[in-house]
Amino acid sequence: MINSSHRNEGPATPPNTCGIPKGSDTDLGNLALQKVIGYGHFGCVWQGTFQGSSVAVKVFSKKLKWEFNKEKDVYILPLMKHPGIVQFLTAGRMGKEYVLVLELATEGSLNAFLSRTVCDWRHAVKLALTLSEGLAYLHTDLQNHGVYKPVVAHGDFSSNNVLVRSDGSCALCDFGCSTILQNFRVCQTLEVRHSIAKRGTFQMGTLCYMAPEILDGCVNPSSGHSFLQADVYSLGLLLWELLMRCSDLFKDSPIPEHMLPYEPELGHSPTHQDLVTFVSEKGLRPTIPDLWGNISQGWSLREILEDCWDHDEDARLTAQCAANRLASLPSELF
Numbered sequence: 308m309i310n311s312s313h314r315n316e317g318p319a320t321p322p323n324t325c326g327i328p329k330g331s332d333t334d335l336g337n338l339a340l341q342k343v344i345g346y347g348h349f350g351c352v353w354q355g356t357f358q359g360s361s362v363a364v365k366v367f368s369k370k371l372k373w374e375f376n377k378e379k380d381v382y383i384l385p386l387m388k389h390p391g392i393v394q395f396l397t398a399g400r401m402g403k404e405y406v407l408v409l410e411l412a413t414e415g416s417l418n419a420f421l422s423r424t425v426c427d428w429r430h431a432v433k434l435a436l437t438l439s440e441g442l443a444y445l446h447t448d449l450q451n452h453g454v455y456k457p458v459v460a461h462g463d464f465s466s467n468n469v470l471v472r473s474d475g476s477c478a479l480c481d482f483g484c485s486t487i488l489q490n491f492r493v494c495q496t497l498e499v500r501h502s503i504a505k506r507g508t509f510q511m512g513t514l515c516y517m518a519p520e521i522l523d524g525c526v527n528p529s530s531g532h533s534f535l536q537a538d539v540y541s542l543g544l545l546l547w548e549l550l551m552r553c554s555d556l557f558k559d560s561p562i563p564e565h566m567l568p569y570e571p572e573l574g575h576s577p578t579h580q581d582l583v584t585f586v587s588e589k590g591l592r593p594t595i596p597d598l599w600g601n602i603s604q605g606w607s608l609r610e611i612l613e614d615c616w617d618h619d620e621d622a623r624l625t626a627q628c629a630a631n632r633l634a635s636l637p638s639e640l641f
Contacts, residue, residue, distance in 0.1 A: 335397070338355060338356070338364065344415070352364070362411050363393075364408055364409070369403045375398075380487070381459060383395065386449050387456065390441075391478060392441050394410035395409055414473060415471065416467050416468075417470070417549065418565075421552050424552065426552055430475050431553035432633065434476075436634055438479075438542070438549075440630045441478060442542055443625075443629070445458075445459045446459070448488075458488040460488060462486055463485075465541065466545060484512055512537075515567055515568050515582065516541040516545075518536070518537040518540035522579065539615050539623045539629065542615050543615025544593065550612075551563050592616050603640055611624075615629055
């Protein structure tokens with residue numbers, strides 16, 4: 308949801324909070340915007356107050372009504388409340404703009420958090436576990452007392468689209484590129500609520516987190532399984548990204564500065580062709596430090612990463628399996 312790299316794009320003007328048109332999802336009359344805290348793919352993100360609480364407010368311009376509705380439709384799915392997913396509070400229209408009102412995660416995006424924070428083993432495991440549990444829940448279809456939550460593929464799983472709360476837990480956000488998969492357990496194929504064909508393009512996500520099959524343009528758009536396993540590939544890169552900031556994994560060695568996946572090898576802004584050559588053609592992945600082999604859980608971490616970012620999507624873990632493996636890690640390193 309929040310892209311901290313765009314924090315200096317200049318001042319933004321709050322939407323008109325007066326005269327909320329008929330047809331709003333809720334009464335937003337007591338929503339107040341205070342300051343811009345970031346920019347997403349489709350909207351500007353503000354910190355504000357709503358009904359006496361601090362909130363995050365994602366604002367979409369009038370011309371982005373389709374994108375607003377697409378993201379809102381994911382948040383309002385039945386049974387979407389989970390600790391690993393940012394809490395949706397309400398949505399509506401303010402003046403000519405559309406807004407999503409969400410919980411405020413005070414530590415900002417995972418990207419921003421890792422840029423300024425070094426974690427010990429306990430905190431790194433909590434970040435990793437809550438991150439994977441959120442994705443596993445998103446990927447799960449649920450039936451509860453006649454209410455159905457379909458499977459959702461995130462579609463743009465990156466450290467800018469994960470938030471960190473003050474308690475050190477992660478919450479997934481920014482579902483603008485997500486795909487809702489209806490009846491996935493039965494048919495394993497797409498019955499998408501928002502057709503890809505409707506917009507004429509398939510939104511691929513953030514370049515350096517793209518799975519090799521997406522980089523190669525080989526995704527079967529009728530295969531829900533492919534969408535989910537592309538998320539798992541991205542999960543492997545996210546886990547690498549946060550574990551590289553774990554102080555206990557670098558005993559007696561300098562802790563690396565925060566880096567995006569493939570940044571050490573390809574620089575900060577690799578091109579599509581750079582990634583195709585490195586990831587797809589050469590089959591290379593981010594470097595796992597050799598010194599992890601000297602740590603009690605180092606090999607377990609290596610296996611989790613490698614099994615998430617395997618070149619063959621069918622050989623990758625599921626998100627739930629990744630969460631289970633992370634849950635089995637001890638709370639302390641010995």
